[in-house]
Each structure stands twice: as C-alpha cells, then as structure tokens.
Amino acid sequence: MMPLSLSTVARTMKTSALYISPDVGVVIGLLKCFPCVETLYFESHSPRNINNTPRSDQLECLDHHLKKLVVTSYAGTESEVNFIKFFILNAKVLEFMKIVTHGSGPYSTQELHLEARASRGAEIVFESDIESCSMVHINHIHDMAMDDPFDLSLCRCENDPIWDMV
Structure with a gap:
C-alpha cells in the first residue's frame, strides 16, 4: 500500500469528514489530495479565530464534484464565517449545505454573502442541535x-x- 502524503491524489474518495480548525488553507490542501469528494462533513473545534482571508481558488473538487457540505458545531466565529463563505463563493455544483449550530445564538446569514453564491440552486439550511456536542x-x-x-x-x-x- 502506498503511504498517503499531501502530494498523493486519491480520486476514489467521495465522502469525507474533517474534525479540524476552520482553516481554509488546510482544507484546500486536503481537497487537492481528494479532488472528487462529493460530500464533506466538517466539525469545527477551534476556540480561537484563524486568519482566513477571503480567497478564490480553482479546485477540481469545488468546480465539479462537491454537492453536499455539512458544517457542525458552528458557533459563528469570524474564522467559521470566512470558512463557510469560501465554500459559498467557490463551490460551483453545490446542491445542499447544512449548518448545524450548537445551541441557540444570534447567527447572521447576512455575513455569509448567500446572494453571491457560486451555485445559485444550492439549498442552504440552518439547524440548531443543543443536545449533541459531536454531530x-x-x-x-x-x-x-x-x-x-x-x-x-x-x-x-x-x-x-x-x-x-x-
């Protein structure tokens, strides 16, 4: 078996789950390794803000494959907002995005720039789940x-x- 590194490309992976900080740079690196991911689950766990500057990257995954994104444990931090905004602005074939908040809070959809999304037909749903810490x-x-x-x-x-x- 060939060891996996960030230079290895695995085109057969269609579904993935990430439990990492909402760092756009790290996720871009992973999506380059798995360019055919169609469904991505992301659970945020970073209590601090990360410098996620808005960027526009051409990625095969975002241009042709990613159809479903589920973000859990969303707290509305600046880095999480920028992370989600990256997918909204770049995922061209996205059909469904679910953002699951942990608890209730004043979450604004305005800062996500939903009107500027790359995939106009994408359904974007917010859901609150106060019972589960890991979804x-x-x-x-x-x-x-x-x-x-x-x-x-x-x-x-x-x-x-x-x-x-x-």
Missing part, C-alpha cells in the same frame, strides 16, 4: 456498503440485532 456520526465509517457512512438518516444502529443483547 459527525462515525459508527459506520468502515461500512463500504453505505453510500454515506456519516449520514445519521442512514444509520442502522438501533435496528442492529446487537442492541437487543444490551
């Missing part, structure tokens, strides 16, 4: 039979016979 479901991460192992609506955990034994 990226990883129980099925190795289940290659699932199209999207991170999608909670596809989860079979409760119907799994192993739960009857507990």
Whole structure:
C-alpha cells in the first residue's frame, strides 16, 4: 500500500469528514489530495479565530464534484464565517449545505454573502442541535456498503440485532 502524503491524489474518495480548525488553507490542501469528494462533513473545534482571508481558488473538487457540505458545531466565529463563505463563493455544483449550530445564538446569514453564491440552486439550511456536542456520526465509517457512512438518516444502529443483547 502506498503511504498517503499531501502530494498523493486519491480520486476514489467521495465522502469525507474533517474534525479540524476552520482553516481554509488546510482544507484546500486536503481537497487537492481528494479532488472528487462529493460530500464533506466538517466539525469545527477551534476556540480561537484563524486568519482566513477571503480567497478564490480553482479546485477540481469545488468546480465539479462537491454537492453536499455539512458544517457542525458552528458557533459563528469570524474564522467559521470566512470558512463557510469560501465554500459559498467557490463551490460551483453545490446542491445542499447544512449548518448545524450548537445551541441557540444570534447567527447572521447576512455575513455569509448567500446572494453571491457560486451555485445559485444550492439549498442552504440552518439547524440548531443543543443536545449533541459531536454531530459527525462515525459508527459506520468502515461500512463500504453505505453510500454515506456519516449520514445519521442512514444509520442502522438501533435496528442492529446487537442492541437487543444490551
């Protein structure tokens, strides 16, 4: 097996989940390694602001493949706003974006520049989830039979016979 580095390109990865700081530069590097990602889950965990200067990058993933973006644990920090704005302004084939806030807060959609989005037909949904601190479901991460192992609506955990034994 070939070791993975930032110079390795893996075109077969279609779904990915990231648990990192909302750093546009880091995500651009990862998307260059995985240029065919269609679904991206991002869970923000940085308590500090990162200098995410607005940028416009030509990436195969954003130009041709990324259709679904789910951002969880959104707190509305400046770096998170700029991170989401990067995708809004650059993801040309985006069909659906869900921004899940942890708790309730005065989150402004105005600062995200939704009217200037690259994909005019994209549905952008805000959802509040005060019960969960981590909303990226990883129980099925190795289940290659699932199209999207991170999608909670596809989860079979409760119907799994192993739960009857507990």
